[in-house]
Amino acid sequence: MWRTRDIPLLNGATVLVTGASAGIGLETARALAGRGAHVVLGVRDIARGADAARVLTGTSSVLSVDLASLASVRRAATQFRERFDRLDILVNNAGLWWQPARRTEDGFESQVGVNHLGHFALTGLLLDMLERSPSGRVVTVSSKAASGGSVTDLDPRSLDRYRPTTAYNASKLANLLFAFELQHRLTDAGCSTISLAAHPGGARTSLFRDASPGFRLANATVGWLFTQSAGRGALPVLRAATDPHASGGEYYGPGGLGQFKGAPKPQRPPLSATDRGQQRRLWTVSEEATGVTYAPLSQPPATRQAANADPSWIA
Template sequence: MSGKWTTADIPDQRGRVAVVTGANTGLGYETAKALAERGASVVLAVRDVEKGERAAARMTGDVSVQALDLTSLDSVRTAAAALRSRFDRIDLLINNAGVMYTPRQTTADGFETQFGTNHLGHFALTGLLLDRLLPVPGSRVVTVSSTGHRIRAAIHFDDLQWERSYSRIGAYGQAKLANLMFTYELQRRLAAHGTTVALAAHPGVSNTELVRNAPAALRMPVTWLAPLITQTPAMGALPTLRAATDPGALGGQYYGPGGSYEIKGHPRLVTSSPQSYEVAVQQRLWAVSEDLTGVKFPAARSQQHSVLPEPAATV
């Protein structure tokens, strides 16, 4: 493998099935495209099927589209049922879709939009598809987080839906912190099975459509400085692709760009915030997420004392 990990390092994916959420544009598109080019059968799980079909037409390989609206648990259940009927096995589930810095809105089920979409929708989808991954040695669940999990971030159990007051940045931080806590707790629960592992990744600062909902005070500097502080969606997708395909990647690891402050660069192992590793909070969030979504996972109970791989600054 080269010193700087690229799509050329992705092993042959022929015979593997990959489901990528939010894959009609940006990071998800580049992730799905790279997997299809390496031979995977890729499903673009997207809210807008027409846009998904257009994205699929621009890719090479076995690519199909599945309707999925993460803001609706009914849609998540329908999509999961359709995927289960199509596939006896799933090798990769990449929880990529997300929204960022939206005005306060609620999902069809009454959840704050960023928490409901980025965390609860993916939590439910993973739980409903997990029995298609568990029998498959080497299968992986990769969830895309963000450096935003460090910014004004906490799991506000006393007001998860931000009904008392609302902060776009704080709500995004909570959702992205939840993505990591979900990954680490899922890995603990999967460890006993020995087949499926859970990892996380973040894209650094990538030039995608996500920034469109950012407050003007933040959006304008990012737009002006984009050539200096952002990287292309293709580069931003590399941490996700490495987490999904690198034979040396281990459950519970977190990948991000290797440059200064993890803003851009080729992917490497990185470390998330100290609070993201708090086991008691992870387990409480898991229980609350099961209650809110009504989805129970077919995995072993969490092992309180199991150890996640030690993060390391390696290439």
């Protein structure tokens, strides 16, 4: 049974975790810092990030990044480069859940914009730093809800017939399509960096604060049957990020009944997430939407980084 004690020592490693001020992100940051990594907490609210950093052992830093703004994502990537000379693990964790119809700063539907496009851009802007690490990893946090997602609901600018659950499920499917397509491209380019995905099962986090009263009541009464603590929910993410036996393209989730609870184990992703055609189509849409290009990965990292440096995005 895999536990945080199985995380290898990470002395000298630099890790960036988005959405690290609470929930799965904070528990992930706490465990990685406890094993010696310098953890950078990527947060929208700097004050909350500073509060979170104070509860961590080891060393940590706070980085301002609002995934609902591509300009903020670009500033964050620039600031990360200025402050750190290495990146070993990137955990794409931050996310929105069941939001009312609204758009990001760049006009995208908010859940697809934050949960997928913001992380797509951030990963692309920092990928060359991960490639310079001897053990670079990207872990993208998805959800069981990805199995209910549909690529037909992945138009990033459309709010037609909007439903919060449909948009959320689509964004979590996008997380998987991205993670697996990234691994295909890294493998084809001969890169040592690997891309994995994970989901926390039914984890009790602050995401539920936006739920309906009925959902909150159900969670408070019988939710224990299907949920576990944020700390245990973080275990699949931590295993994907640190298990030396993990391989690129793997997907980790709780090993219990229905993948709601339990020790983290490799899981079979939904079939919709393994469709290469859909992976490639989402990739093209994401590059066009964000202005961040990964291809061709066969080019030297510095060349790709320069291609993505667009001063017009930086205020």
